[in-house]
Every structure is written in structure tokens, then in C-alpha cells.
Amino acid sequence: MIELGGTQPQPQGGGDLIKDVSEATFMKDVVEASQEVPVIVDFWAPWCGPCKTLGPMLEDAVKAARGAVKMAKVNVDEAQQIAAQLRIQSIPTVYAFYQGQPVDGFQGAVQQSEIKAFVDRLVQQAGGAGAAEGDGLDEALTAAEEMVEKGETNDALQVYQAILGEDEKNARAYGGLVKTLVAMGSVDQAESVLNGAPAEIATAPELEAAHAQIALARQAENAGPVADLQAKVEANPDDHQARYDLAQALQAAGRTEEAVDQLLELFRREKEWNDGAAKTLLFTIFDALKPNDPIVLNGRRKLSSMIFA
Template identity: 85%
Template sequence: MIELGGSQSQPQGGGSEHIKDVSEMTFMQDVVEASQQVPVIVDFWAPWCGPCKTLGPMLEDAVKAANGAVKMAKVNVDEAQQIAAQLRIQSIPTVYAFYQGQPIDGFQGAVSQSEIKAFVDRVAQQGGGAAGDSSNGLDDALAAAEEMREAGQTDDALQIYQAVLGEDEKNPRAYAGIVATLIEMGDVDKAEAVLNGAPAEIATTPELEAAHAQIALARQAENAGPLADLQTKVEADPSDHQARYDYALALQAAGRTEEAVDQLLELFRRDRTWNDEAAKTQLFTVFDALKPNDPIVLNGRRKLSSMIFA
């Protein structure tokens, strides 16, 4: 990650109908307005930035692979200093994702190809799109298993997920389904063992990252404090950050996820750096455990982003 400053040069070319260079004059149209229809990932870069030259092409490849589920806007901060100042871009590379006119996700600095793919997949899914592989004959079975889980038919769902793995031993949705089902059945140890046994090739897929987050939340639930007592402590002393954090964990353990997110957002608003940014870290764990297009995730990410970028 490099602090802003340096010489100017010609902008990079997008090379795809889903990727374009954006100026200060076109930012509103190509990012804010365009994001009303499909998520727009904005890459803030500069010609003199070495890490940008590595990150940019990897991000472009991931956006192209999304087949229109997301778009990408490339902003040269040397030529769009007003936009960079408004969004408080202080170092590059910086990447923001906009949807429905609001920033919903982002990161700074160079990251791995797998992390970029996961980021693009997550953003695409928040917009209701689907990045990545096309559907196959096992999708109907997986959808049926998910419906069974939602109906409480965990034994039947588990059998279907296992049958799918018998046909496709590297199917991340099937692995994630087994993990989620075992957690719902109360066998967190077995769920963790299944996840640890997943093939290395799918270890960084969004489905398995979500499974890891679900196990983390399940472990936290095992040690969650008494809900009523923690609520009383927070009400008695709203500045007690530890009590509010513990209260959020207890709410999550009780299945009151939206309330847990609200408490974590309030903690972040009061002191974002408390306990090594524990509130933000926990929020990301909760978001990762849910489906990317879950309203709790969409609303929570928007609120968090508005506080980060305010």
C-alpha cells in the first residue's frame, strides 16, 4: 500500500465492456447511477503505484469472469483528486464496491488472487448476480437439501449433501451444507472435522469461508453469557464496551442476529478501535456466516461502510 503522490501518466485501458476508465465528470454516471442496477467495483490506482500494476489486472480478470454480475470502474487518483478526497482515499491501491449508490464493501493494499475472487463473488451475490461457475445437474439436489434444512428436516438434508459429494467430491456447496446441517444438529465438533477435511482446492471458496464463520459463531455461542444480565449491564452503563460486545455475542447465540449486528455497529460507532477493532471483526464474521444477499448483511454492510467512509 502506497501513500498518495507521484507523477501522472496515461490511464490504463479496461479491455472489456464491463470495465471502464472513469473520470471525475463521469463518476456519478458510471459508478453511483450504474450501481443502481448492478454492483460497481471501483479500483483507485495511479501509474506510479507498483502494487496497483499487480492488483489491477487480477481484479479485471475476476470481474470479467463474473460475466456481467459486476462492473468495474478504474479511477486514476492523480486525475480525479476531488473524488479521492471526498472518499478519503489516503493510500493506494484502494478498492470500493458500490451498490444502489452506496459503498457496501472494500479493501486496501495488495491481496491474493483467491481473496480478490472471493471479494468479487461476494459483491456479485449482494447484487443478486452469480459470479463464477455455471449451474450443473447437482444444483437442484442442493436446492432441495437447503429447503429441507429450512423445514427442519436435517437428516434428509444431510443425506442429500453427502450424495452430492459422492458425485462431486470437490463441491463447496455440499461441504458447506453438511457443516451448516451438523451445526444445526448440535454437533459442532463433527462439523469442524468435516470442514477441515475439505480438499485444499476449495478451501478459499466463499462457501467454505462462510462455513468457517458459522463454526466460529457456534463456538462463541457455547460460551455466551446470560442474555438478560448483559442487557441490564449495557442499559446501566452504555459506555461499557465489553458488556455491549458480550451482549452482542449472546444475542447472536440466541438467534437474534439483527439485534446483535445493531449492538456491534453501535460499539463501532462509539469506539471503532476498541480491543483491536473487535466490533468490526465480529461484524465481518457474522456477515460471512450469512448469505451475501441476506438483508441483515446488506443493511449491516451499508451502515458499517457509511461509518468507515464518513
């Protein structure tokens, strides 16, 4: 039986990979640090028995990743404001932050194998493993992505289909194919393709982005006229629904950066409006773009500063 109370064991040999984080250092050691590599945040308390088992297991997995991820330990008794902001209702709770926001997590004590799978997913999402660089298909994938950007969707479609004929579990090709179909207006077909992706790559970042792209395309189907909505917002800046609708319309028109600006302004004015709809749509837009897109980097930074201010 594990005795309650006492303090959580300190990491041995973790160096900068594993840190105790307070409310004062959370922004620097978690939000900002996650712009470079994923940061696993372990929410614990000295009186929590399962935390004493989970903590060392997480530390071992982080050390084994050799710098591909970092770990921050947050004592919820001493960081109650952070715990409340992230709605931590029970411990142990583990969140993974990447590019400034939570991207994965779990609650309760889990097996070492599940922790390893959790860390592996984060490493893959950050591009640290499973990349297809130099495998003969990478050049074709890059060419197809450039075709989509130029509007050469029919050519890109053929390239992606050919790649999947060679490698049916290529997540990057699946994601590219879905994006191409969405760009062509074939949203139903894109959704069908995504639903048929192999289970082994179902949680790959490229497919997560594809889900977000389809969600945005569905919302775009009901977007109103941009000019009319802009006029409504200018007439009444506190009309949150009009501002939200304007953001949707701007996104549908391909004016993503403006859409993000409107959602950030809505979040600044009323964070919890419509159950946090502004933040939810922001996350969907961020997920649909590449992690290193300037719109994503700037948007996440501004959103994080408002969340953790």
C-alpha cells in the same frame, strides 16, 4: 525502465465498467455499486511506476469479464482520506468490494494469470460462474437447505452426504453439510469436515461462509445470559465490553438481527474499540449468512455509511 511521473493511462472502451473515482464519488461508484457486482478498486498514484503496468492489466481483465465486475481507479494523492480509512500503506494496492465491503485484495504488481484468477474468484463469489444450476443436483441442494431451515437436520445431513458421494467437489454441498453439523451442535465434526474439503474449492464462498459459521459457534460456547447483559448495557450504554458480549449472546440465541444492531451501535460509539472488534464480528456474521439476506444487506449498508461518512 519505466519513467516515474505523468498520468496513468486512461482505459479504452471501458465505458461504465472502469471509472476514475474521487472521495466525493467513492460511496456511489464503489460501495453502492458493489451491491450489484464486485467492484475492483485500484489504488495508484502518478509517480508509481508499477501502477502503470498493473492498471492496464486490471482493465483488460475487467473488460474480459463482460460486466461481471467493475473497476474504480483511486488516485491516493487526491483521495488521502479514503486511503487512510482503508489503511493503504503502499501502492499499487487492489481491493475488491462486494455487497458494500472489501472481500479480497492484493498489493504490488502481479502476473496477468494472478489477476485473471483474482477476477475469476470475484465472479464466482457473486454467482456469475461455476453455478450448479440445472445440473441435476441443484434441486436436491435446495431441498436440503430447506430441511435445515425447518430443523430437519438429520434428513438434510443424509442428502448432503449423498450429493458429495456424487460430486466430491461440490462447494455448496460442503458448505451445507458444515452448516447442518453446526446446527446439530457437532462443531468439532463440522470443523473436521471443513478441513477435509478439496483444495480446489477451499476459497469458494460457501466454504468461506462455513468458516464464519464455525467461528460464531465457537464464540457462542462462551456467551453469557442475554437478560443480564441487556441490563448491564441499559445501566451503562458506554460499557463497550458488555455491549459486545450482548451481541455475542444474541447471536448465540439466534437473534442475529438484534446482534447486528448492537454491534453497529458499538461501532458508531467507538469504531476502534478493542482493535475494531465490532466490525470484525459484523463481518463474521455477514459472511455466515447468504449475501442477499436482508440482515446482511441492511447491515452492510449501515456499516458502510459509518465507515465512509
